Structures are given as C-alpha cells and as structure tokens.
Amino acid sequence: MADLQLADLHGSLTDRALTSMNFLNEVANHYPDAISLAAGRPYEEFYALEDLHSYLDTFTRYLRDELGYDAAAVRRTVFQYGRTKGIVHRLVARNLTIDEGIEVDPEAIVVTVGCQEAMVLVLRALRADPADVLLAVSPAYVGITGAARLLDLPVLPVAGGSDGVDLEDLVAVVKSARAEGLRPRACYVMPDFANPSGLSLDLETRRRLLEVAAEQDLLLLEDNPYGLFPATGVDRVPTLKALDTDRRVIYLGSFAKTALPGARVGYVVADQTVASPDGSTGLLADELSKIKSMVTVNTSAVAQAVIGGKLLESGCSLVAANERERTVYAANLRALTDGLATRFPGGEVTWTVPSGGFFVVVTVPFPVDDALLEKSAQEYGVLWTPMSHFYDGDAPVNALRLSCSAVTPAQIDAGLNRLAALIAGHL
Amino acid sequence: MADLQLADLHGSLTDRALTSMNFLNEVANHYPDAISLAAGRPYEEFYALEDLHSYLDTFTRYLRDELGYDAAAVRRTVFQYGRTKGIVHRLVARNLTIDEGIEVDPEAIVVTVGCQEAMVLVLRALRADPADVLLAVSPAYVGITGAARLLDLPVLPVAGGSDGVDLEDLVAVVKSARAEGLRPRACYVMPDFANPSGLSLDLETRRRLLEVAAEQDLLLLEDNPYGLFPATGVDRVPTLKALDTDRRVIYLGSFAKTALPGARVGYVVADQTVASPDGSTGLLADELSKIKSMVTVNTSAVAQAVIGGKLLESGCSLVAANERERTVYAANLRALTDGLATRFPGGEVTWTVPSGGFFVVVTVPFPVDDALLEKSAQEYGVLWTPMSHFYDGDAPVNALRLSCSAVTPAQIDAGLNRLAALIAGHL
Structure with a gap:
C-alpha cells in the first residue's frame, strides 16, 4: 500500500494548471529529437560560461567602488543571508528608468526568485478571504493560474478580444463578481506580446484600461517578460506602469528572457501604500517582503550578483544588452509567419501576426x-x-501555440513542414 | 488615503510569526554597532570570492567529464530553465550517503530555494483541508511557523521537555486533535542541536519517536541544519531519516550553514509513495515538484552549480569541508557556556549546555x-x-536565546559582559 493518497494532498495537485506543465514537459522529454516549437525558452547560442565569472566580478567591483563596501562587506553581501528585498534593487530601478521610463523608489522593489515567486507573493498578500478572486485576461499564462491554484484563489477570465483586453467584458466581470459577493482584487494582464496570445495593447487601450481600473477600484498586475522584443520596424509602447499616475499597477519583472533563466531572478514593483490599523503607512513591497521571508528568505545573492553584473556591463540597459537577441527573435517571428503563409494559402488555417515576442x-x-x-x-x-x-475548463479549443525563440530559421522551416503534414491529415 | 488597508491583506501579515522576523531585523539594523549574540548566521571569515569561480568551474567540469555533456549542454544546464527537481540531486544523494549513511534515490530529492522553500512545498502538499494541522516540537523554529501561517495551516505545539521531544505529549496532542475532528499531517522536529532550544534527541529517543510516529500513522518532518556541528568530544547521532525503515520521515536539508547561505540552496528528501485514484503510484517528490513549478519554477542553476562545485571539491563530504568551521563553533559554544558560568555563579540565572550547534x-x-x-x-x-x-501566544517567557556562530571569542566575552550588566539591573 502507498504511503499517501493523492486525494489527501492539496487540490492543486490534481488541477489542470499544475498537471498541464508536467504533461508538456514529459512529452518534450519523451521526444528529445522532435523539433520544439513549444518551448518559450530564450535563445541560448549567445550564452558563454566565462560571462558568469565576468558578471560576478563586475558586481563585486560595483559593491566596492560605487557603494564603498570594504572587502568583508563585499564577501558578506554575496555569501551571507541578506536584505529580504534584495541587493540589486538600485540597479533594477536604474534599468526601469533607462529602458522603460519608469521612476521608482528602489525601496518599492522586491527582488524575487524569478517572476513566478513575485506572482506568489502578490497573490498571497491579496488573497485574504474566500470571497477574494483574481481576474486574468484570457487566454492566460499558466504560471499565474498555477500560483492562484496554490493559494486557493479563483481566477475569473476576462476576454482578450482582438485588442488584447476587452474592456467592456472586464467591467462586466467585475460587476457580476461583486454582485455575487466576491471581491475582485486585481486583474492580471501581459500588455506586450502576450504569452500565449501574442497580442499587445495599443497605447489608447492601455490608457483606457488604467481608467477602467481606477473607475472600478481594481489593481492591475502587469507582467512584462517580452516587452524588449518588438518585431522589425515596430516601436515599443509604454508599459502600464510608465503610464500609471495612481499606483494602480503592480509591475512584475523578469530577467529570464533579457538576461538568463538560470539565475532565477525577477522582481516586483509594489509602490502601493498600505495603512495599518495603528494609523501608520508603509509600502506594499514591505508586506511582500514579510511573505518572502517565509517562502525563500532571500533571492540567491550569487544569482543576484550575476544579474547585477549583467546589468552593469550594459549601463543598466537591457535594450542595449539584447540587440543581438532582438534581431534573432524578429527574424524568427518573420520566418514563422511567412512560413505559415506559404504552407496554408487556403484560409482553412489562420494565425496571428504579432508585433513582437515569441508566440504565434x-x-x-x-x-x-x-x-x-x-x-x-x-x-x-x-x-x-x-x-x-x-x-480553464474542458471546452475543446481549435488552436495551438507556436514559439520561435529557441530555434533556428532552418528548424522553423522543418518544423512547419512537419506541422503542415500533421494538419493536412486532419483537414 | 492609502491605496490598501493591511486588514484587507492576508492574515499572516499581522501574525507574530511574520512580524517577529521583521522586528528582529529592524532592531539589528538600528544598532549595527551592537554585538550580536542574536544572529544565527554562519561564520563568514572563511568565505572567499575566488571560491565562487572555482565552484562554478568544478561543477561545469563535472557536467562535462562525469556526466559526459558537450559544451552546449553544459551551457544550457547552467543558463537555461531546467529540471524542476534540480541539477545537483546526484551530488546531494552522494553527500547523504557519505555524511549521514542515508541511501536515497536521487529522484526522491527536490532541490529547493533554501530549506524554507522545502518547508513551503511540503506544507502546501499536506494542507488539503481546513481540518489539517501540523504538529511542531516547541519552542519551534520561526520559519516553520511562518510557512504554516502563509498556508493557513494551524500549528499545534508538542512539548520539547528535556529530551528534545516529549513523546507522551506527542501522543496526547495527536489523540486530542483527532478527537476534535482535526487531521494531524506531520510533526516537525529538529533532532540535532535544535534552533532555538539547543537540545538534541538521543538515539533511544529517536527510535521511540519513529515507533510513535508509526503507531500514530504520522509523518515526521526532520529539519537538520546544524547536525554537522557537534561540540568537542561529542559523537554525531544518526538522523531520523537514517533510522527510518518505513518512509516515515520527510528530510529537510540545508546548505546555508554547511556551504553558504547566499546560494539559497536546500533540498527535501520525499521518498514516500503517493497513490493516484487511477491506481498509479508515484513519489511525493514528484508532487512537490509540481508545486515548486508554480512557486519558483527552478532553483537557480547558477546557485546550484556553486553548491555542486563545493560538494565536489570535498568529495561530497560536508563533514570534511567543515572541519575548520566545526572547530570554530565548538570553541565559541564552549566560550559562551563557560562565560555564562563565570558571570552567573548564583543560580538565579541558568542556561543550557548543548552538545553542539549554535544556540544556548x-x-x-x-x-x-x-x-x-x-x-x-x-x-x-x-x-x-x-x-x-x-x-505561539502572548504568555511571558523568562528566557532568551544566545547564538555564537557569527562572533569571535572576544566578542562573546564583551557581549556577555554587557548582557550581565543588563541582567544585573533586573535582578
């Protein structure tokens, strides 16, 4: 007899959000020779082991020369337990100013173990009561759904429509949730080249989304892993956080695609004020920090040093650091959509032509x-x-997502031939 | 007006378990020149920046020479997303064999972001229902209490007594919980030089604890951060996991004290079998891995490489790697208890004389x-x-914890003089 019954463990373990990731990984592991148009991993040909050493050295020099740490303090910063909110917060703030035009107090930043931990911290803070619900633009990144499942936080889908978010539906979902006695805490949205839809919100939609959020007194969780990768000829659009004059947006940041996933460093900007019953006021970032101290204690200082060094070596501009990558992604995206057009001229098969990012x-x-x-x-x-x-749910969906971030144009070409053969057999 | 009300956020944020850590950190930050007999941080004088480079190189050589990876696979392993359960699992298993006599399938190990994440994963899996409760030997490490609070999992204290755990009380707590309709899922215990009590379970108590756990059908969560640091002349006692023939023990491992906290690498051994409703059986480790994929996705591969390199450079024996540290800690512990004896000969003030670890x-x-x-x-x-x-609770406690891990004998001496002056003023 088994030691434990799955039915006696937390319900998330049998939920599709968690089992789905597992299933997809298993298929990938079973067929290692298949061409993967599934993986959303970053392009890896530019990674070099010696860069890790250089990043570490650059960061420790910064501690010494810019922050004035003595040798013992440098060692302590990298080796010991440290500041719960992180040690690269000033560099992250500098990066946000340079690349995004976002001005933020470094104290409002919590450096996290990837963007995933940031989601967990935010959802844990916001989920106070069984009546609390999260809204998420649908289709939604599985990481946000999974994090919500772990915290028993229901997710109500908001239609994405063709603009990336259907604002009328957003208002309708908020109102009907409130009518049912539920408390919508926030709406999750990926405004730039979203995973999985590939859609982006234009500037006008962003402004209106912020207005709706204010009218409905709703926080927005802005997730932005792909924003630095517009297609050729496409200009970047300001983030919601850059347009936010009202501390309405909690900004979720990732270095997985712009630096390296293996560091597992992300962050959250949470500059919202929080009032205590005793009348004092603090930052949401400090509440998230308390939660973090019981989830992972600190984000690895060694990993932060690697990311800090990478930031420093490009003058804190990840736009500058990713020039080569941006070119690769833009060429791959073009190869993917052109390749689809060549293979499916008939109109029975259709596809999105995103203005950037990894996904079609x-x-x-x-x-x-x-x-x-x-x-x-x-x-x-x-x-x-x-x-x-x-x-969510079991309704059949007549669509699939292709990713072009971790492949070559030749692999895209061969992969599309194989996909076309598969589809031809089903038409 | 503030953007958010603390009362609308998760209840853990106003709970003593989470605010306590914050308060203690704040005091330490406010008085940086005070001698700290509070910090449980490891001794840092042996840390050297160049070791990080060496550990990284050693680990990548292992991937190449021992696992046969080509250059691209080595880079991918360290830079990319990877195996959710970790990339140093084989080395952790080797370490457990060498240092602890624990034989474990590497597949039953989940490498985590410090031991703290391991606790969160285990408690998340076990807390399926509002009737679920955790037992913890009291006084308990604040990290387990805090993790339980985040997951709305009540913690029932079990008396520690003078043996490290009062087995009669354990049985009584289990029975009374069950009589109230509660479901005790596990009992948390730190059998070696516990934080904060300093107590250790002797071999006989360990065997009886395993028997009681079997009789009561209870899992044990064994946390072992300090086991490698016995006092001079003291022999190490086998861990519960080494004595466990029944997969009764979930073993929580930390590298914070035996390698470096800044890596934030820990692990959990979860070799329990889990039966699915469809009749298939898997490992608890694989269920924890599903949860981990939604908490932190992976443990930083860079940080794992540092720990992997450190393990490899000592033949996977952390006993061997910590000879100098063990000497320091043993000398400091002796200085602390001797210093107390000199200063408090009267009997009004008493103290524990632990057989190892950091705490008195x-x-x-x-x-x-x-x-x-x-x-x-x-x-x-x-x-x-x-x-x-x-x-738990607000009952006054006439005791304080002293730590001797991150100080010199001279600091211990001066710190005790100051403490004696404080206490003299209150006698």
Whole structure:
C-alpha cells in the first residue's frame, strides 16, 4: 500500500494548471529529437560560461567602488543571508528608468526568485478571504493560474478580444463578481506580446484600461517578460506602469528572457501604500517582503550578483544588452509567419501576426488536444502547445501555440513542414 | 488615503510569526554597532570570492567529464530553465550517503530555494483541508511557523521537555486533535542541536519517536541544519531519516550553514509513495515538484552549480569541508557556556549546555520581552533573541536565546559582559 493518497494532498495537485506543465514537459522529454516549437525558452547560442565569472566580478567591483563596501562587506553581501528585498534593487530601478521610463523608489522593489515567486507573493498578500478572486485576461499564462491554484484563489477570465483586453467584458466581470459577493482584487494582464496570445495593447487601450481600473477600484498586475522584443520596424509602447499616475499597477519583472533563466531572478514593483490599523503607512513591497521571508528568505545573492553584473556591463540597459537577441527573435517571428503563409494559402488555417515576442497562435478547423500533440511528437517529430492549456475548463479549443525563440530559421522551416503534414491529415 | 488597508491583506501579515522576523531585523539594523549574540548566521571569515569561480568551474567540469555533456549542454544546464527537481540531486544523494549513511534515490530529492522553500512545498502538499494541522516540537523554529501561517495551516505545539521531544505529549496532542475532528499531517522536529532550544534527541529517543510516529500513522518532518556541528568530544547521532525503515520521515536539508547561505540552496528528501485514484503510484517528490513549478519554477542553476562545485571539491563530504568551521563553533559554544558560568555563579540565572550547534538558552527570573531587547541594544550594545518569539501566544517567557556562530571569542566575552550588566539591573 502507498504511503499517501493523492486525494489527501492539496487540490492543486490534481488541477489542470499544475498537471498541464508536467504533461508538456514529459512529452518534450519523451521526444528529445522532435523539433520544439513549444518551448518559450530564450535563445541560448549567445550564452558563454566565462560571462558568469565576468558578471560576478563586475558586481563585486560595483559593491566596492560605487557603494564603498570594504572587502568583508563585499564577501558578506554575496555569501551571507541578506536584505529580504534584495541587493540589486538600485540597479533594477536604474534599468526601469533607462529602458522603460519608469521612476521608482528602489525601496518599492522586491527582488524575487524569478517572476513566478513575485506572482506568489502578490497573490498571497491579496488573497485574504474566500470571497477574494483574481481576474486574468484570457487566454492566460499558466504560471499565474498555477500560483492562484496554490493559494486557493479563483481566477475569473476576462476576454482578450482582438485588442488584447476587452474592456467592456472586464467591467462586466467585475460587476457580476461583486454582485455575487466576491471581491475582485486585481486583474492580471501581459500588455506586450502576450504569452500565449501574442497580442499587445495599443497605447489608447492601455490608457483606457488604467481608467477602467481606477473607475472600478481594481489593481492591475502587469507582467512584462517580452516587452524588449518588438518585431522589425515596430516601436515599443509604454508599459502600464510608465503610464500609471495612481499606483494602480503592480509591475512584475523578469530577467529570464533579457538576461538568463538560470539565475532565477525577477522582481516586483509594489509602490502601493498600505495603512495599518495603528494609523501608520508603509509600502506594499514591505508586506511582500514579510511573505518572502517565509517562502525563500532571500533571492540567491550569487544569482543576484550575476544579474547585477549583467546589468552593469550594459549601463543598466537591457535594450542595449539584447540587440543581438532582438534581431534573432524578429527574424524568427518573420520566418514563422511567412512560413505559415506559404504552407496554408487556403484560409482553412489562420494565425496571428504579432508585433513582437515569441508566440504565434494557429487556428485550425478541428479541436487540438493532448492526444494530437502526442501524435505530432511521435509520428511527425514536432512539438507545439495546445491552446486548451491556457484556458480553464474542458471546452475543446481549435488552436495551438507556436514559439520561435529557441530555434533556428532552418528548424522553423522543418518544423512547419512537419506541422503542415500533421494538419493536412486532419483537414 | 492609502491605496490598501493591511486588514484587507492576508492574515499572516499581522501574525507574530511574520512580524517577529521583521522586528528582529529592524532592531539589528538600528544598532549595527551592537554585538550580536542574536544572529544565527554562519561564520563568514572563511568565505572567499575566488571560491565562487572555482565552484562554478568544478561543477561545469563535472557536467562535462562525469556526466559526459558537450559544451552546449553544459551551457544550457547552467543558463537555461531546467529540471524542476534540480541539477545537483546526484551530488546531494552522494553527500547523504557519505555524511549521514542515508541511501536515497536521487529522484526522491527536490532541490529547493533554501530549506524554507522545502518547508513551503511540503506544507502546501499536506494542507488539503481546513481540518489539517501540523504538529511542531516547541519552542519551534520561526520559519516553520511562518510557512504554516502563509498556508493557513494551524500549528499545534508538542512539548520539547528535556529530551528534545516529549513523546507522551506527542501522543496526547495527536489523540486530542483527532478527537476534535482535526487531521494531524506531520510533526516537525529538529533532532540535532535544535534552533532555538539547543537540545538534541538521543538515539533511544529517536527510535521511540519513529515507533510513535508509526503507531500514530504520522509523518515526521526532520529539519537538520546544524547536525554537522557537534561540540568537542561529542559523537554525531544518526538522523531520523537514517533510522527510518518505513518512509516515515520527510528530510529537510540545508546548505546555508554547511556551504553558504547566499546560494539559497536546500533540498527535501520525499521518498514516500503517493497513490493516484487511477491506481498509479508515484513519489511525493514528484508532487512537490509540481508545486515548486508554480512557486519558483527552478532553483537557480547558477546557485546550484556553486553548491555542486563545493560538494565536489570535498568529495561530497560536508563533514570534511567543515572541519575548520566545526572547530570554530565548538570553541565559541564552549566560550559562551563557560562565560555564562563565570558571570552567573548564583543560580538565579541558568542556561543550557548543548552538545553542539549554535544556540544556548538563558533562563532569567523575569519576563524577557521585545522592550527589553530594545533597551539591551540601545543602552547595553548587545543583541539576543527573546525566546517568546519561538512560542505561539502572548504568555511571558523568562528566557532568551544566545547564538555564537557569527562572533569571535572576544566578542562573546564583551557581549556577555554587557548582557550581565543588563541582567544585573533586573535582578
């Protein structure tokens, strides 16, 4: 007899949000020779081991020369327990000013173990009561849904529509939730080249979203992993946080795509004020820090040093640091959408043409499920992601997500041939 | 008006378990020149920046030479997203065999962001229902209490007594909880030189604890951060996990004291089997891995590489790697207890004489509260920890914890003089 029963463990463990990630990883591991148009991993050809050494040295020089630390303090900063909110907060603030035009007090930043921990901290703080719910623009990144599941926080979908968010639906969802006695705490949105939809909000939609959030007294959780990667000829649009004059936006930052995933360093900007019953007022960042002290204590100082060094070596501009990467992603995205146009001229198969990022959604005239993915991997040697993984519920979804970030144009070409063969068999 | 009300955020944020850590950090930050007999940080004089470079190189050589990875795979392992359960699992398993006599399948290990994340994963998995409760030997490490608070998991104290755990009380607590309709999921215990009590379980108590756990069908969460640091002349006692023939023990491992806290690498051994409703059986480690994918995704590969390199450079023996540290800690512990004996010959003040570890508990004939700590810091220049922080509730506690891990014998001497002056004023 087994030691434990799955039914006696937390409900999230049998929830699709958590099992989905596992399933997708398993398929990828089972078919290592398949071409992966599934992985949203960053391009890895520019990684070099010697850079890690250089980043560490650059960061310790910064501690010494710019912050004036003596040798013992430098060692202590990198080796010991340290500041819960992190040790690269000043550099993150500098980066936000330079790349995003966001001016933020470094004390309002919590450096986290990837953006995922930032989501967990924010959702833990906001989920105080069983009536609390999160809104999320649908289809939604599985990481936010999964984090919500861990915290028993229901997620209400808001239609994405063709603008990236349907503001009328947002208002309707808020109102109907409140009518049911629920308390919508925030709405999660990825305004730039969203995962999985590829959609971006234009400037006008961003301004209106901020107005709606103010009218409805709703926080916005802005997640921005892909914003530095617009397609060729596309200008970047200001983030919600840059447009936010009202501390309405909690900004979730990631270095996974702009530096390296292996550091697991992200952050959250939480400059909202929080009033205590005793009349004192603090920052939401400090409340998140208390939670962090019981989740991971600190973000690895060694990993922060690597990210800090990378930031310093590019004058704290990740736009500058990612010139080569941006070119690769833009060329791959173009190869992907051009390749789809060549292979599917008939109109039965359609796809998005995103203005940047890693992801294209392909719509087909039949349901795309996990069994089809298994068949695609086994018989056709190509991996992708069923769009059904980004929706709650079991309704069939006639679409799949393609990613072009961790492949070459030749792999895109071969992968699309295989995908076209698979689809041809189902038309 | 503030953007948010603390009363609208999660209840843990006003709970003593979370605010206590904050308060103690604030006192320490306010009085940086005070001698700290409070910090449980490891001794830092042996840390050297160049070791980080060496550890990274050693680990990447291991990937290449021992695991046979090519250059691209080595880079990918350190820079990219990777295996959720970690990349140093084989080395951790080797370390457990060499130092602890624990034989464990590397697949049953989840490498975590410090031991703290391991606690969060385990408690999240076990807390399925509002009737679930955790038992913890009292006084308890604040990290386990805090993690439980985040997950709305009540903690029932089990008396520590003079043996490190009062087994009769354990049985009584389990029975009374069950009689009330509660479901005790596990009992948390630190059998070696516990934080904060300093107590250790002898071999006989360990065997009986395992028997009681089997009789009561209870999991044990064994936390072992200090086991490698016995006092001079003291032999190490086998861990509960080494004695466990029944997969009754979930083993929580830390590298913070035996390698470096700044890596934030810990792990959990979870070899328990878990049965699914469909009849299949897996490892608890794989369920924890699913949760981890939504908390931190991966433990920093860079940080794991540092710990992996450190393990490799000592033949995977942390006993061997910590010979100098063990000597320092043993000498400091001796200096602390000898120093107390010199200063308090009268019997009004008593203290524990632990067989190892970092902590001594001093009992005084008056309540020790936060106000006294503030006074001690401001007027006497010495920091310590009120034992009240390790108990639930507001009952006054006439004791304080002294730590001797991050100080020199001279600082211990001066710190004790200051403490003696403070106490003299209250006798």
